[in-house]
Amino acid sequence: MDVTFETPEGRVFIIEVWFFATVQEMKEMIQKFHGFPVARQRLVFEGRVLEDHHNTEHYGILQDSRVRLFLEMPPEFSAERPALKAEEPVDQSEMPPRQLHSPSPSAKRLRVMVLPKCGTKKIAVEVNGWENVKELRRELIRLQEKQQVNLPAEGYFFIYRQNVMDEDRSFRWHDVRHGDTIEIFNGSVTSGS
Numbered sequence: 001m002d003v004t005f006e007t008p009e010g011r012v013f014i015i016e017v018w019f020f021a022t023v024q025e026m027k028e029m030i031q032k033f034h035g036f037p038v039a040r041q042r043l044v045f046e047g048r049v050l051e052d053h054h055n056t057e058h059y060g061i062l063q064d065s066r067v068r069l070f071l072e073m074p075p076e077f078s079a080e081r082p083a084l085k086a087e088e089p090v091d092q093s094e095m096p097p098r099q100l101h102s103p104s105p106s107a108k109r110l111r112v113m114v115l116p117k118c119g120t121k122k123i124a125v126e127v128n129g130w131e132n133v134k135e136l137r138r139e140l141i142r143l144q145e146k147q148q149v150n151l152p153a154e155g156y157f158f159i160y161r162q163n164v165m166d167e168d169r170s171f172r173w174h175d176v177r178h179g180d181t182i183e184i185f186n187g188s189v190t191s192g193s
Helices: 023-034 134-145
Strands: 002-006 012-016 041-045 066-071 109-116 123-128 156-160 181-186
Touching: 012 023, 023 041, 109 134, 123 134
Parallel strands: 002 066, 109 181
Antiparallel strands: 002 012, 041 066, 109 123, 156 181
16 A cells, blocks of 8 residues: 655655555665665654554554654754654644645656567666556557557566566565666466466
8 A cells, every 4th residue: 555654844755565564664665765764763643653563554554644754863963852752642733734745756756777578779768666567568558659669569578676577566566766677578477377
């Protein structure tokens, strides 16, 4: 499910989390995708500071929930302001108003290189990190209509880091980064029985 995180400075981003992800796991994903150190993160949902060992179900975090992300200062900088304690209510009036619009499209865009199996020339394609991989297929079809790419007529699938990509999962779920290469292989993926 997609959960929106926002900082007091107005930075907003979406991360795909599991339905029973712990708060610790969410913090690790935030660090992985956005670089905020786990040890400095404090997550707040509906006025409550979230404890690392509880999961999304415990707090009622669902698809499209908004979670506030606060960064605690390192100990040498935080002498004048005490840290937030777990389960301590947070005064929402001290927080800036929520940013109602989505972050700028450029902040979410990834430029990936697509390598057709039948060719040696890589094609640069821009995608949104939170979108499902099937959006790449749609974008390649648009490029094919403009005669900028030749796609296999008999069908194809995507390989990233030697793994078949699940087209119903996001690029972030696959850990695709800006500048990475995705390969096109002829054929289709079948499951063994």
